[in-house]
Amino acid sequence: MNIKIQDLQIENLKIENNQDIPDSVFEQHQPAHIIQNDAEAIAAAKKLAEIFRQQASHRDANRLLPLQEIVEFSQSGLWCINIPKQYGGAQVKHRTLSQVIRILASADPALTQISENHLSFLEQVRLDAAEEQKQLIFGNILKGQRLGNALSERGGRTVIDLKTRITPNAQGYAVNGKKFYATGAILAHWVYAVGLDDEGNELTALIPHHAPGLSIINDWSGFGQRSTASGTVILDNVQVDAAYVIPTGAGGESINLVGTISQLIHSSIDAGIAHAAIEDAIEFVQKYTRPWIDADQEHAVDDQFTQAAVAELKIKLHAAEALLDRAGDFVDAALENLTEDNANAATLAVAEAKVLSAEIAILASNKLFELAGTRAALSELNLDRHWRNARIHTLHDPVRWKYKLIGEYYLKGKHLPRHPWS
Known part of the structure; x- marks a missing residue:
């Protein structure tokens, strides 16, 4: 998948602060498209993924902000798909939301992560905003406006300590x-x-x-x-x-799924990274990798150890994707009847999906080089971006704590905590 670097003509703007962003990134000459249903959301994600994939490696290698792409992204209507129907949104299933994120993250996980805080905050607006605020905020977003976060701070004892x-x-x-x-x-x-x-x-x-x-x-x-x-x-x-x-x-004192939905999106990004790494590994082995000297094979695709390794990656990815779909269904079920037990069931399902999606992202992006060989390490190919992206993004919330919290629930019946990192 786009292993060969293309000659790209991209304006290399030096952006140091918000004053350097071109006005065209914020100007809206027409309202965003309004997506009507789940099928349309999936189709839109697939179409955009093909566009985003073309220059994703170049943006990563040169630390370029996705100026044109972010406008295309929000104008597509995908930033509105989880707005409730009563306010004009599609209110897609959370299974669909996860699939949209996976499709886009397989093309460019950095660009996709930009949308995460926007999409997860919409649930916060639905829960906590006054009716007039909901009309105002959801209305602005349906026009194509984007939200960005200013949440975390440095220096506190934990991530939730705030001085602002x-x-x-x-x-x-x-x-x-x-x-x-x-x-x-x-x-x-x-x-x-x-x-x-x-x-x-x-x-x-x-x-x-x-x-x-x-x-x-x-x-x-x-x-x-x-x-x-x-x-x-x-x-x-x-x-x-x-x-x-x-x-x-x-926050965690109320029965809500704000953090759970955020976690579902983050986990879906990890699965998207894994998908991209596996596909690039397969393509490289098919096109370029030489069989190991002891394999006595003409082609690397006939190496039995490579075959077994690819099978393992695919199986674990499919398992992670299945758990994400299942978790999305649990979220929808809980939102229909938001009790303490149902909220915990959704949080638990998302946590289980998070474990597999994070682990397959790290495994796949690392295994790529083992299977593809030394040639895959050439800097001009930039295949290391998959591992770098997986390693950075999975730091958001440690899997080791997911294991602890999940095990504690099954052993002692203790509900999982509710915050953006659980």
Whole structure:
């Protein structure tokens, strides 16, 4: 799959902060397409994946932000597919949402990850926003506007420790703080920032990308997922209208699937990375790999150890994909009857899918080189991007804790915690 690097003519813009992003990334000359159903969502994802795949390796190798691609992505209507039907969205099944993400991530997992925070936050809006806010926010997104996050901060004891403050004033609210890992914020029409008020209550403020006091720095230097723009956001007395501030502090105290849906999307990205690595490994072995000297074969595809290894990769990928489909069904069932037990069942199903999807992403992207041979390590092929992307993205939430929490449930009946990393 696109192993040979093509000669690409891409404008190499030097982007250091949000002021350097061309206006064309945010301008909307026409509303986004409105996807009507699950089948249309899958078809749209397949069409876009072919486009994104063409230059994904080049973007990764040169740390280029997907400026044109992000516009095509949001205008396609795929950023609206989990908006409830009553607000004009398709409200696709979560099995379908997972499949859409897998298809796109197999083409470009960095570009796909940019959409994750947007898609998962829509569930937060559905749960916690006032009716007028839902109409306003969902309406903007249906037009093709994108959300980017400003959630995590450096320096706290854990990832949930927040120093950012969102405090009321005469204009509405003032937001002050500093964020990191702000995936996609630099390309978003709106940045949603999480902070605490003076009483320690959690609030989320939606901030326009051009707002005074908002600085987004393109300083993400991770060796994988290079084009996610997961850098720094500085919030310097940013003024936000009260209509765009949502109380989101219930978190794990309420019965909700916000974190579970986020995890489903993250796990689907891992499965997409695995799929791409396996397909590239197969193509390379078929076209270029020489049989090992002791195999006594004319072609590498006839090597019995290679055959067995490819079979193992495919079986484990198919198992991960099946668990993701199953997890999506559990999410839908829980949302229809949101009880504590049903929410836990969905969270458990997603956690089990996460284990396999993360492990096959690492295994496949590593096994690629063992099966393909030394020639596959040439830097101009950039096949190492699969391992780099898998290694970085699976750091989001450690599988070792998934094993612990899953085992604890089966042994002791303890429900899994509810937060974006469980």
